[in-house]
Amino acid sequence: MNVNWLQARCAEVPDPDIFYPAGYTASHKWQVADAKAICNNCPIKAQCLEDALEAEGAAEIPRRFGIHGGMTPAERHKVYRRRYLADLEAYVEQSA
Numbered sequence: 201m202n203v204n205w206l207q208a209r210c211a212e213v214p215d216p217d218i219f220y221p222a223g224y225t226a227s228h229k230w231q232v233a234d235a236k237a238i239c240n241n242c243p244i245k246a247q248c249l250e251d252a253l254e255a256e257g258a259a260e261i262p263r264r265f266g267i268h269g270g271m272t273p274a275e276r277h278k279v280y281r282r283r284y285l286a287d288l289e290a291y292v293e294q295s296a
């Protein structure tokens with residue numbers, strides 16, 4: 201995939217900190233929702249998500265930071281786990 205990162209919607213946002221919400225307050229929830237809304241209109245959302253997943257590898261949730269590809273650290277961790285388990289299942293089936 202040939203991605204033009206200059207198309208990133210987050211580059212147009214006046215306050216990029218919106219993609220790095222801190223704490224678990226009511227405003228945190230709104231900040232996450234606002235960041236996700238921006239991601240959902242981003243033409244490179246899929247590639248952004250794949251890049252984040254690749255960069256984070258097997259990291260646990262506290263070692264993942266910010267909203268990328270429209271997902272929170274916990275959501276990306278869930279995607280990682282799902283893919284990891286699917287790969288493991290395929291490997292076990294192949295080895296049987």
Ligand code: SF4
Pocket residue numbers: 208209210211219238239240242243244245246248249267268269270
């Ligand atoms: S999908 Fe990625 S590149 Fe696009 S706005 Fe969200 S964080 Fe930025």
